[in-house]
Amino acid sequence: MTAAAVDLTAGTVVAGSRCRSGLDPAADADTLLAAIAATARELVDRCPGRLADRWGLAVPGPFDYATGIARYRGVGKFTSLRDVPVGDRLAERLGVTPDRLRFLNDASAFALGARRLHAPHAGRLAAFTLGTGVGSAFLDADRVVEDGPLVPPEGRADRLTIAGRPLEDTASTRAMTARYAQRTGRRVDGLRELTALAADGDEIAVETVHTAMTALGGALAPWLVGFRPDVVVFGGSITAAWAIVGPPLLAALGVDTVVVVPDGEAAALLGAATHVADIDPGPASGAGVTGAAHAAGTGN
Numbered sequence: 658m659t660a661a662a663v664d665l666t667a668g669t670v671v672a673g674s675r676c677r678s679g680l681d682p683a684a685d686a687d688t689l690l691a692a693i694a695a696t697a698r699e700l701v702d703r704c705p706g707r708l709a710d711r712w713g714l715a716v717p718g719p720f721d722y723a724t725g726i727a728r729y730r731g732v733g734k735f736t737s738l739r740d741v742p743v744g745d746r747l748a749e750r751l752g753v754t755p756d757r758l759r760f761l762n763d764a765s766a767f768a769l770g771a772r773r774l775h776a777p778h779a780g781r782l783a784a785f786t787l788g789t790g791v792g793s794a795f796l797d798a799d800r801v802v803e804d805g806p807l808v809p810p811e812g813r814a815d816r817l818t819i820a821g822r823p824l825e826d827t828a829s830t831r832a833m834t835a836r837y838a839q840r841t842g843r844r845v846d847g848l849r850e851l852t853a854l855a856a857d858g859d860e861i862a863v864e865t866v867h868t869a870m871t872a873l874g875g876a877l878a879p880w881l882v883g884f885r886p887d888v889v890v891f892g893g894s895i896t897a898a899w900a901i902v903g904p905p906l907l908a909a910l911g912v913d914t915v916v917v918v919p920d921g922e923a924a925a926l927l928g929a930a931t932h933v934a935d936i937d938p939g940p941a942s943g944a945g946v947t948g949a950a951h952a953a954g955t956g957n
Contacts, residue, residue, distance in 0.1 A: 658693060659922055660700040662708060663930035668773050670923045676700045682734030686741050694750035711757045713929030714747075715766030717792075718813075722760040759933040764792030765801045765812075767892050767921055769928030772796055775916050776888040783886040786921060787895035787902070788848075790825050791815050791873065795884055799931075807884045814880075819872050828873035830895070837865045852898035867905045874909025881910060892921030 658680050662671040676699040678692055701708055717735075719728040725744020729735040748755040761769075768784035776782055779796075786792035793814035795802040803812040810816045817824045826832055830848045837851055838844045840861050845851045854862035881889065889912060895902055896917050907915065918924050 658696055659926065660696045661926045662700060662704045663713075663927055665930060665934050668927060670926050671704070674700060674703055675922075675926075676703065684737065686737040689735065689738060690741075690743070690746050690750065694747055697747075697751055710753050711933050712751070712753075712759070713766070713931070713933035714758060714760045715763040715925045715929040716743075716760055717763050720760065720762070722762065725755065725758065725760055761801075761929060761932045762792075762794065763925055765794040766925040766928035766932065767792070767918075768794035768796050768801070768890065769799065769931050770924030770926065771890045771892065771916070771918050771921075771928070772799070772888075773927060773931060774924055775890065775918065779887040781884060781886040782888045782890060783881060783884060784890040784892070785814060785877070786893035787828075787873075787891060788830060788893040790829050790831075792893070795880075795886070802884075807880070809880055814877060817876050819876050824873070824876055828869045828876070833865055833869050836869075837862060840865070848895055848898070852895075852901045855901050856898070863901075866901055870902050870906040871909045874906045874911075878910050881912070889915040890918060891915055892918040892924060896921070 658678055660676045662674040663669070664671055676696050678696045680689060680692055684692075697712070717732075719730065719732070720726070720743075721728055725742060725747075727735065727738035727741050727743050729739045744755050744758050744760065748758055751758075764784065764786050767786055768782060771784055772779060772782050780798065782796040784794045784796070791814050793809070793812060795808045795812050801812065802808050815823070815825055819827045833848060834845050834851055837854075845854065851862055852866060855866050889910070891899075896919070899917050903917070907913070
């Protein structure tokens with residue numbers, strides 16, 4: 658996870674403020690909460706007297722963002738936090754009242770931050786984060802659209818299917834590396850190695866990536882037609898290999914250009930801070946900066 662100070666007036670992450678720590682997704686609840694709180698306290702120590710007492714936290718789902726209660730079940734991570742009032746527990750550790758913490762989905766945070774950084778005048782924006790899984794968010798101005806006929810269920814691309822199977826069984830790091838291993842008998846250490854092989858001309862690696870990205874684009878394309886975003890944004894670790902993954906994905910999406918955000922973490926942090934400021938303006942942003950935390954989710 659990463660914690661950082663965000664200057665909402667400038668719309669930037671304060672230089673030198675990012676504090677990072679590793680989270681073991683299989684750890685017990687107290688260990689996870691202690692790690693998150695310790696990283697936040699490190700940020701407070703780095704910015705003495707500058708932080709407003711409010712925090713925006715971008716976390717992966719399933720999570721009850723309104724109440725701050727985790728609902729993780731069957732997702733292979735953070736199981737110990739299931740039904741834990743994360744907001745209340747963190748507020749106690751940070752010495753603030755629970756109302757000073759606001760949670761939102763990590764893909765929604767990325768979308769809000771990307772809009773402010775790269776497309777402030779866009780009416781509608783669709784954002785996707787690609788990594789261990791596929792995250793998504795659909796914005797109408799600064800409103801996250803999570804229901805209705807123009808977006809996938811809950812606004813989540815990972816709820817879609819490809820050939821009758823969950824989308825992430827085809828278009829995810831897990832799926833692509835498993836497919837390559839099945840065809841070659843060789844295991845690769847994540848998508849970075851797979852795309853490096855593709856860049857070096859490994860035909861099976863090229864075909865594996867091309868097939869997955871074409872299928873992903875085909876699954877997302879109808880929703881872009883319906884939602885009609887002014888801007889389509891991509892982030893997440895997979896975008897580091899955009900020269901490999903981008904062409905088949907764009908061809909299947911049926912769009913010519915997208916915005917690729919190189920620092921998706923900064924976008925998520927800015928989005929989390931924007932979210933908490935929109936709900937509770939609190940002190941003037943010139944008097945301090947807002948803390949934001951981003952816990953790595955499916956799209957990172």
